[in-house]
Amino acid sequence: MNEFVILTITAMVPFVFVAQGTMLSGRAGIFNVAQEGLMLLGAAVGYLVSLSVGSDLAGLVVAGFAGAVFGLILAWATTYLRLDQFVVGLALFFLSGGTASLLYRLVIGQDEPPRIKPLPEVVLGLDAMVLAAVALSVALWWWLYRTDAGMRLRSVGENPKAADALGIPVFRTRMVAGTVGAALMAVGGAYLPMVFSGVYADGIVAGRGWLAIALAFFGGWRPQFILIGSAFFAAMDVLAQKAQVTGLGIPHQFVSMLPYLATLLVMVFAFRWALVPGFLGRNYDRESRITS
């Protein structure tokens, strides 16, 4: 397949996983802002497990579990203790990022890190995680918009009081969505050393976590648009890198700005459909008399 397409699709994968995880949590009302740290944790755990076990799949799975633990803490602290989501998320960002560096330092130390073998190509020069990313997006869309369970989850993120009155388990839904969402973020992080670098480094995430939050807003918190948005952003990024090599007569730094400026520009024109879950970032107090 065309090299540009392959590069774009590969660059898209981590964004899809992390942004869909953000969306899934957000649709239940939990606004996770620990992406950057969770991706770093996923990258460190994924790399270390893959290195010691020799299986990338094991690395991805364990990374997912590591992310799930932090997601569970976030969901519990915001749902049952009703602590500020943004504050807890950032605290967990620091904790998970610190844990990632610490784990790596403990196992590898200051030595030259051995490379893990890259994910095998499955079809047309693409690895299985690409297929998984697309399948995840389609499945999330179908689940959220075509099943009762999905509608219940969305209702928790829009109006938990109404959902509660209908007998939907608001607390449990938030716990599950927060945990699974964080697991997806860590898996997205684990993809980075397995495809791009082969090794873990503290700067490996390079702001992708923050961009994933931007992509969740960009996609209006809907899985299908998040997939498109991730592809768009990845394509712009690859184009910028290509232009950097071939040269366009303008400084390459300005070309590198384009993906970010383009995303911002699209947001400006898309602000009408850029919906946000009604209860995003807020905590449900069952005993409060204030509705919505």
Add this chain to the structure above:
Amino acid sequence: MTTTSTTPAPSSQPSAASRRARLSLGAALPYAIAVVAAFAVVAVLIVALGHDPIQAFRAVLTNSFRNQTGVVQTLQKWVPLTLLALAFVIPLAAGRFNIGGEGQMILGATGAVAVGIVGSGLPAAVLLPLVVLAGVLAGALWAAVSAWLMDRFSVNEILSTVLLNFVSFELLDYIASSVWSDPGAGGAVTIPIAAAAELPTVGRPPMHIGVILVAFLAAGAAVLARRSTAGYELRAVGLNERAAKLHGIRTSRVAVASMVVAGAIGGLAGAVEVVGVHHRMLEGIQSNFLLLGIIIGLIARGSLTAVPFVAFGIAVLEVGAGSMQRASGVPVEIVLILEGLILLFLLMSDVIADRVRRSRTVAVAAQEATA
């Protein structure tokens, strides 16, 4: 509890109470508990890693006070930390999230470096204020873009500030490697600014007077936030935007202004780093000040009064981290975990305090009912 109402008091949200956090014993106690608990957990972690926690903590905490160099290092680190924390906390008071502190700081550094290089030849009395002003304006302008997008097009401010951070990194790279590149430096570094644009220093080892200026600025900001109309409106918008609007506060204007002021402060941080510390602009000048600024602002619970004090504590930890690794072999990442735990435990202690207060209220009410 001296109230004798028979109905339980309305549940007080911790966030509402925290905004009025005073430096009283009641406010200081959760801090003490959180810090002690965080250090305890980290001590267990250090033992598990096979190191001596006492030695590690001694290294991390005393490094700033052992000699003059440590003190100056800590205070100069305190400057950008305080400024970026303020740049985060001021919009936060209006319920807006400014994640663009590092972009605003880089723009501030860019503005300062541009004027500092182009304006060489001007006397210091003219050039230095101009350089700082250029930094402040550049930062404010950068934040104004996000504020305008937020106000005019409802573009979420987290999104726009994060994206503009990435744009600013590229801008810095361009300025430092193409416009005023220093060919002898290796890497993206600009040529130095004119000597007249450097901040004066005091003491030995030299400490730039930006430390003193920022101390006054932080004190002034804390007073303004509490005593001025603007500060009142800012808090009103953050606490209940709808109520503030109904009472005639132009809420969108307050929100925009809070972002622009934050940008100006972030720009000042960049300008001070240029004129006070580096005397040039270089890649990575923003360091990790944005994230530390956010965590400082959150540990301070959004209180402008508490920010400088918390920032000092974090500056001590950050300056001591390297020395801890050298002295006891404990990796520097432990400090990151420590900071995250302090924040987390501070929130937990709020929950406990709230539970205690509630159960006491209920007990009083029950007593009233039976009496």
